[in-house]
Amino acid sequence: MTQRAVRGPLGVAVIGTGRMGADHVRRIDRVVSGARVTAVADVDAERVKAVADRVDGCTPYTDPAAALAAPDVDAVVVASPGPAHEAVLSAALARGLPVLCEKPLTPDAASALRVMEAEQRTGRRLVQVGFMRRYDREYLDLKALLDGGSLGRPLMLHHRHRNADSPPWFTNEMLVNDSVVHEMDITRWLLGQEITAVTVLRPRPSGNAPGGLDDPQFVVFETDGGALADVEIYVNCRFGYQVQAEAVCENGTARVGDASGMRVDTAGRWGGGIAAGFMERFEAAYDRQVQAWVDATRRGEVTGPSCWDGYAAAAVCEAGVRAQAEGRRVEVELAPRPALYR
Ligand code: NAD
Ligand code: ISE
Secondary structure, three states, X not given: OOOOOOOOOEEEEEEOOOHHHHHHHHHHHHHOOOEEEEEEEOOOHHXXXXXXXXXXXXXXXXXXHHHHHOOOOXXXXXXXXXXXXXXXXXXXXHOOOOEEEEOOOOOOHHHHHHHHHHHHHHOOOXXXXXXXXXXXXHHHHHHHHHHHOOOOOEEEEEEEEEOOOOOOOOOHHHHHHHHHHHHHHHHHHHHOOOEEEEEEEOOOOOOOOOOOOOOOEEEEEEEOOOOEEXXXXXXXXXXXXXXXXXXXXXXXXXXXXXXXXXXXXXXXXXXXXXOOOHHHHOHHHHHHHHHHHHHHHHHOOOOOOOHHHXXXXXXXXXXXXXXXXXXXXEEOOOOOOOHHHO
8 A cells, every 4th residue: 555645845844953854954945856844853942943943934843743743744754863763653653654764763673673563554664764875876886787687696795884983972882783784784785685694803993993992893794695795894994984885796896985086196196085974975865865755755655765674674783783792693583574565
């Protein structure tokens, strides 16, 4: 069953107006067509008012449930912290509202399963998870190349995920469930396979890693199609933001994320720029993701990463965090895939 199509501009409530939420408000207001931000909600009253003041016809709320109940709200963007997602997703599903939920769907597999079950009770797909790499031009090209089959069967993926620095509250577990969660999703999507086991190895930490953080780490995924994927996660690399992937296939290799923009030769050196953070590196992908979500929602459809994808990533995260803590290979425990997501 599909949802109801929307005739005029989609009225969107954005829940959480911090870094990502405020950027999505700007994007819907200024970049994307076919939608307007009619409500914003944040527990921080000053912040939410400041964001609402920048948008015509946008009402601020400190209670997300009140924002969802507003008459001019047709759909919801969730950009509050992961632990707050389940409550707002449940409330949106109870109202039959389509949702674009920032990653992670929820912070653990049990809560993700509850959300997926609540969606199934509505009888239709309403939730899209914000795995925006699926909308990045280069990753789309890589997916098309692999699906086309000219390189043969993918055997291995090598991922590198580097952040210039990590926020003060970042923990070892977050390296896995806040950062590597993107590689979990993109590996599943690129290969069309489920991840079945995770191993996490830790070299001696960088001298730049904040106390208590084992940074970098090396994560290995095994898949049900017999492929392997490795991820270097390094969140205090200092020099910029890099997300790269190389697919090694039977008849060749393909890699993305080399930032092959302008090359400048000067003063006896050659080089180019490196993005400072994810906002720059994935700006076009965030734009494409939100535009695609608005267009699909107005047609009464959901076309992006599903609750199943959010749940599967959460299950891999859970195995990854255990593998990290216990220093051993841990198998992923995945519930059967419900019919709604096949
Ligand atoms: P942030 O801390 O900058 O903003 C979160 C906001 O939510 C804050 O303003 C906070 O006051 C508000 N908030 C807290 N609890 C709330 C609640 N119960 N209801 C409503 N608002 C609440 O965080 P952020 O970096 O913007 O991250 C938000 C989400 O986006 C997280 O799920 C995060 O994982 C995700 N994220 C995704 C990407 C990406 O590349 N796709 C990048 C960064 C963050
Ligand atoms: C952050 O939450 C993101 O989602 C970014 O895309 C990722 O690069 C970063 O490591 C995470 O902390």
